[in-house]
């Protein structure tokens with residue numbers, strides 16, 4: 001039996017690395033996507049980017065309620081509007097903040113079969129994709145906070161790291177973004 005994937009948390013350097021383009025989708029990558037989906041549903045979350053499981057490559061898995069999907073080498077080509085939403089991240093467990101992002105995006109990428117995708121997304125879907133794209137760029141939610149918020153968040157994360165393994169997620173975490 002395969003050991004479940006470990007979701008990397010804040011402090012792990014892989015979360016700060018800019019992920020590399022995927023040049024070839026092989027069987028190992030397809031299998032990894034399945035394992036990532038399992039880890040994402042278990043968390044629970046609605047998206048998980050490869051760097052969050054220690055793989056510095058440009059793809060992520062997601063399911064915002066309409067079934068599982070994978071996006072390979074995604075790129076946002078247009079965005080507009082503005083929307084504030086309470087956003088969380090599986091790599092910064094149990095914390096969330098009001099984050100402003102564009103409400104609508106146009107995104108291009110590929111599926112696992114190499115088909116080109118062109119997606120118009122808005123609201124939660126658009127937010128999820130922007131959040132995952134950030135992970136591929138080595139960016140995390142803390143980068144959006146002001147100095148006071150960031151200091152408070154780091155203090156909580158430090159205290160948590162010292163008190164050992166993380167506690168089980170609270171009920172209600174199901175809506176948090178990865």
Ligand SMILES: [Zn+2]
Pocket residue numbers: 088089090091131135177178
């Ligand atoms: Zn995240």
